[in-house]
Amino acid sequence: MEPLLVYPDPVPPELAQALDLSGYPWKAVVDERTAVRVEPDDGWTGAIVVAANDPDGAFALCRTLRKRDLPLEPMLLLVSGGQLGDLELRDELFDDFCLYPFQPLELEARLKHLFWRSGRGTRPELVEYGPLVLNLETYQAAIDGAPLDLTYMEYELLKFLASHPGRVFTRETLLSRVWGYEYYGGARTVDVHIRRLRAKLGEQHANLIQTVRSVGYRFGQSRWSI
Amino acid sequence: MEPLLVYPDPVPPELAQALDLSGYPWKAVVDERTAVRVEPDDGWTGAIVVAANDPDGAFALCRTLRKRDLPLEPMLLLVSGGQLGDLELRDELFDDFCLYPFQPLELEARLKHLFWRSGRGTRPELVEYGPLVLNLETYQAAIDGAPLDLTYMEYELLKFLASHPGRVFTRETLLSRVWGYEYYGGARTVDVHIRRLRAKLGEQHANLIQTVRSVGYRFGQSRWSI
DNA sequence: CTCGTATGTGAACGCACTGTGAACCGGATC
DNA sequence: GATCCGGTTCACAGTGCGTTCACATACGAG
Numbered sequence: 183m184e185p186l187l188v189y190p191d192p193v194p195p196e197l198a199q200a201l202d203l204s205g206y207p208w209k210a211v212v213d214e215r216t217a218v219r220v221e222p223d224d225g226w227t228g229a230i231v232v233a234a235n236d237p238d239g240a241f242a243l244c245r246t247l248r249k250r251d252l253p254l255e256p257m258l259l260l261v262s263g264g265q266l267g268d269l270e271l272r273d274e275l276f277d278d279f280c281l282y283p284f285q286p287l288e289l290e291a292r293l294k295h296l297f298w299r300s301g302r303g304t305r306p307e308l309v310e311y312g313p314l315v316l317n318l319e320t321y322q323a324a325i326d327g328a329p330l331d332l333t334y335m336e337y338e339l340l341k342f343l344a345s346h347p348g349r350v351f352t353r354e355t356l357l358s359r360v361w362g363y364e365y366y367g368g369a370r371t372v373d374v375h376i377r378r379l380r381a382k383l384g385e386q387h388a389n390l391i392q393t394v395r396s397v398g399y400r401f402g403q404s405r406w407s408i
Numbered sequence: 409m410e411p412l413l414v415y416p417d418p419v420p421p422e423l424a425q426a427l428d429l430s431g432y433p434w435k436a437v438v439d440e441r442t443a444v445r446v447e448p449d450d451g452w453t454g455a456i457v458v459a460a461n462d463p464d465g466a467f468a469l470c471r472t473l474r475k476r477d478l479p480l481e482p483m484l485l486l487v488s489g490g491q492l493g494d495l496e497l498r499d500e501l502f503d504d505f506c507l508y509p510f511q512p513l514e515l516e517a518r519l520k521h522l523f524w525r526s527g528r529g530t531r532p533e534l535v536e537y538g539p540l541v542l543n544l545e546t547y548q549a550a551i552d553g554a555p556l557d558l559t560y561m562e563y564e565l566l567k568f569l570a571s572h573p574g575r576v577f578t579r580e581t582l583l584s585r586v587w588g589y590e591y592y593g594g595a596r597t598v599d600v601h602i603r604r605l606r607a608k609l610g611e612q613h614a615n616l617i618q619t620v621r622s623v624g625y626r627f628g629q630s631r632w633s634i
Numbered sequence: 635c636t637c638g639t640a641t642g643t644g645a646a647c648g649c650a651c652t653g654t655g656a657a658c659c660g661g662a663t664c
Numbered sequence: 665g666a667t668c669c670g671g672t673t674c675a676c677a678g679t680g681c682g683t684t685c686a687c688a689t690a691c692g693a694g
Binding site: 321 | 489492493495496499504505507511513514516517520521524525574575576620621622623626
């Protein structure tokens with residue numbers, strides 16, 4: 183995913199934190215020229231422009247990026263309460279705005295809605311570990327970019343393990359956490375699923391799941407190794 | 409100017425005051441049926457729906473007014489901070505939202521921007537995915553240019569799925585999102601509609617809808633955007 | 635090295651989930 | 665009231681896959 187353009191540079195720390203937490207890649211620019219110069223080949227995914235502190239520079243940037251052959255959108259404006267009255271005359275420069283200071287959840291919700299509107303959809307929820315990627319929305323998994331064809335229980339087991347890398351789980355714990363608390367099956371069931379997961383991960387990545395003898399299984403490297 | 413629809417009735421006093429001050433004519437309704445019954449001949453100019461206190465009633469109203477031949481827009485949602493996370497899956501039910509309680513100036517600015525936007529017709533009237541095209545205005549569907557003869561529920565189901573490509577939905581989710589929140593039918597109903605959709609999509613495109621065993625159904629391929 | 639325990643492996647069983655055809659049922663139309 | 669249409673439900677069949685078992689192999693203690 184190409185990054186979002188963020189203005190100004192340096193970015194207010196609470197904005198940087200909110201963007202990082204919500205998972206959007208972003209890149210700050212100091213002015214219009216920089217915005218054009220460091221633009222990715224595929225263009226910016228969108229823009230977040232803080233107009234609260236430097237309205238002139240902010241609106242100039244918006245105008246530049248909007249008047250091009252391929253207008254930059256979506257554009258989210260962060261404005262102070264006193265600037266609300268000025269927005270009326272600048273409708274064409276932004277797609278949505280948010281009061282500044284903002285609540286991180288509101289900012290995230292606005293970004294999601296903006297991306298939905300612009301047809302690009304929201305950022306998928308992912309569980310990642312090294313070459314492994316689990317897409318929680320589509321129930322698909324991939325390793326080294328190659329899709330893994332996992333069954334339901336295999337996916338659930340791998341999701342749980344990959345969500346807690348480095349940690350060892352006993353078979354009983356896995357049965358209760360993955361299969362369900364009231365599950366009364368044999369512990370060997372876990373072994374079989376682990377085996378099939380290793381097989382599907384391929385010889386190269388089978389060691390992502392390690393056996394801890396007399397204890398259980400661990401995904402990824404131990405926290406104490408080295 | 410035709411009035412704005414406002415929900416619920418009675419309207420929170422600060423909302424009534426803000427609307428009166430900003431000069432918009434408005435009319436409150438107690439429920440969906442009233443909204444349809446007292447609708448002006450030329451239709452509502454837009455809607456302001458307070459979802460903070462009665463989310464179920466509010467979203468039901470939004471759904472009703474959006475599912476018609478001529479969807480009501482623009483729609484502004486007033487939500488509490490705790491509801492921000494729920495908005496993600498209801499993108500199609502509103503055009504903009506505002507935190508509640510709100511600042512009168514922010515509400516007014518959002519209304520102005522919404523009307524400016526809707527004056528230029530930014531709402532997409534088509535849902536497209538690969539060879540599939542859904543025309544939301546005419547309720548027509550086509551694949552590879554050939555028209556599809558879909559029934560109402562088939563169309564609604566396909567529209568919802570195609571609006572969220574790659575994402576897996578459980579039967580329960582589909583029942584609540586497509587059929588309605590208070591629907592208490594059997595989950596197998598979904599299966600039958602999926603089957604008929606696949607049949608009408610034709611052998612070549614039947615795989616646009618995939619079964620995710622033990623979970624539900626997915627439309628189209630996942631997006632591995634990263 | 636030997637033994638006992640723990641884990642890997644292949645195969646088989648059987649249930650639960652889904653696909654499918656058809657019946658049912660309520661509403662609309664004439 | 666008769667008929668049609670679309671949505672829902674039901675019964676049945678096929679099968680994917682979770683579970684279990686039996687046996688092979690690996691590991692560690694002594």
